Amino acid sequence: MSQRTHPTRRPTVPAAEEILGGYFPVLDHGFVALVDYMGTDDSVERAARVSYGYGTRKVSATRGLIRYLRRHLHTTPSEMVEFKFHCAMPMFVARQWIRHRTACLAEGTEVYFDLPGAEARGRRQLYKLPIEEIWRRFQPTRNRRPDKQRNPFFRRDRVKRMKLRQIDEDTLAFQHTRVVDVYRNGVKPVFRMVLEDGKSIEATADHRFLFAGGWDTLRGA
Structure with missing residues (x-):
């Protein structure tokens, strides 16, 4: 088949065209590649300004509009842009990605943060929050005087800047990540798993745990 340019x-987006079709390795055997895409920043702007014309022509103004939309959780215009990726990952990561998108934790589950102020003084200070409280902080606040409230999501932004503790499965050492988003997953039956040392964990049947033999759900264990 002859190749002809048309x-x-x-x-098109120059930055996307540059990496289109390129494969980027991830850890030992994984990879991610951008296969195709549709739309640009202008597509988001057109959707946001659809009621009164094409929109601004300055790149800085377009960038400011998109940042405003994201800051106030106006995500519908962003759906005008699509990306198609080719990814390779372990099966359990794929299942979590498809089923839960990022994570699935019960509302009563507590997660731990390292306070940055204590780290600056050379020590660690833990701060824990239940998932339900994190979800509440991701919701907009309501001020009696809206004209005095510049950012109704200041509590969400504060949580996003906090250093969330997670454990490296290979080294079993603590490292840091950040909370991206919190989803409600409905109401499900909760079961209690009692360990040999008498400690217990409450979770849903499809919650995954890392056992000595690998990952498995509470139902499978």
Whole structure:
């Protein structure tokens, strides 16, 4: 088949064109590649300004509009842009990605943060929050005087900046990550798993745990 170049009317992004079709290794055997994409920042802007024309023509103004939309959780215009990826990952990661998108934790589950102020003084100070409280902090606040409230998501932004503790499965050492988003997953039956030392863990049947033999659900254990 002969290869011929043709002009395109589709909007393109130079940064995306540069990595299109390239494979980037992830850890030992994984990879991620951008296979195709549709839309640009202008597509988001058009959707946001659809009621009064094409929109701004300055890149800085477009960037400011998109940042405003994301800051106030106006995510519908962002759906005008799509990406298609080719990814390789362990099976349990794929299942978590498809089923829960990022994570699935009970509302009563507590997660631990390292306070940055204590780290600056050369020591660690733990701060724990239940998932339910984190979800509440991700919701907008309501001020009696809206004109005095610049950012109704200041509590969410504060949580996003906090250093969340997680454990490295290979080294079993603590490291840091950050909370990206919190989802409600409905009401499910909760079971109690009692360990040999008498400690117990309450979780749903499909919650995954890392056992000595690998990952498994509470139902499978």
